[in-house]
Amino acid sequence: MCIINPRVDFAFKKLFGSEENKDLLMSLINAIVSEEDRVADIELKNPYNLADYQAGKISILDIKAKSEKGRWYNIEMQISEDYYFDKRAIYYWAKLVTEQLSEGMMFKELKKTISINILDFNFVPDIDEFHNIYKIINTATGKDDKLHDVFELHYIELRKFTKTGAQIVTALDRWSTFLTKAHQLDKHKIPKELAEDNAIVKAVSAVDRMFDEEERRIYEVRMQALADVESKIASAMDKGLELGEEEGRAEGLYEAKTQIALKLHASGADRDEIANITGLSESEIQQIVQKR
Structure with a gap:
């Protein structure tokens, strides 16, 4: 059984933010975003580094990555309930945009920036769906009109994920199962609905041996x-x-x-x-x- 909780942000950062596990991060991203925003390769912009956390310092826990297409991704795991997380999510998205410009880019060169927020609490009101996507749209048409398309924000609310057994069919279903049920998973007896996914098999095996x-x-x-x-x-x-x-x-x-x-x-x-x-x-x- 996994004795490390992958929802704890420090563990999440090492599991998905390490160079040796970039394939796991790519699998997670591709399970969440649309087909056009899926990645074939990524560059970690703030990879896991133990020196960053010495002496109890926990300050760099989100994961920043840039795809081969130039798109930017910010992935954060939040385990503590926060009623104002929407504002925090926008702030972190804006910071990542600002970091692009700080590299000397012109405004016209700004790339799409996608914020992925995985929450271990219920946040989006009056909606049972556990994955919700926000974009900037024209309120008159209900469409984005191909404007302001650099913005996209995802909330994955793990408390709303209730699928089991045969209901687990998508890659996001499998990752959500891993994150919520890791303590029940045995690398020698992985359920068949998860065992078909090599990234999940690797994640289950990696969790308990990743800490010195x-x-x-x-x-x-x-x-x-x-x-x-x-x-x-x-x-x-x-x-x-x-x-x-x-x-x-x-x-x-x-x-x-x-x-x-x-x-x-x-x-x-x-x-x-x-x-x-x-x-x-x-x-x-x-x-x-x-x-x-």
Whole structure:
């Protein structure tokens, strides 16, 4: 059985963001995007590097890649519930666009930039479908009119994925099963609906042997930090519900995130790390630190 949870962002980054596993990342991307945006090769722009995470620093957990066609992809795994993730997703998409321009490109050379957000919580309201795609469209026609086609954003909500057995037919079904059921998978007895996919077989085999002692320590620290966040958020939500007001619930949740941010700041965490753990924006973190 897989003892490493691939939904924890640090594990996700090593599994899909390492040079030796580029084939897994390409398989994941191709399972999500349209046929025209599928990749035959990619260049990792921020590959996994243990040195980036030494001394408990967890600050570079999204995966940035550029395809052979010039398209850019940002892939992020988010395990902690964040009511404002839509704003964060747009921010990270915009950052990747800005990075393209910082290479000296002209506006006309901007390439399509696709943001893929895999969430371990429900986020898109009133929709049961677990994969939702957002583009910029003309509200009069309901079409993109071939304008503003550099923007595309995907949400994969794993909590909404409920397929089992014969229902698992697409590559995205198989990857979603892997991410949600890894703890139940045995590399010697992989279910037939997954065993037909070589990328899934490789991922199942890779998960439990991919950490050395130092990496496992960092993984466990990350797991503890996420558990601490979840506990504080749950307490804040309970407090808000006791007040019987949505406003009280939101205030309690924000206060919990504020306390976690201050604790992380005091321990030496940088703003990117604090943002990744709490879901707060960098400007919010700056205001919180300055006020205290």
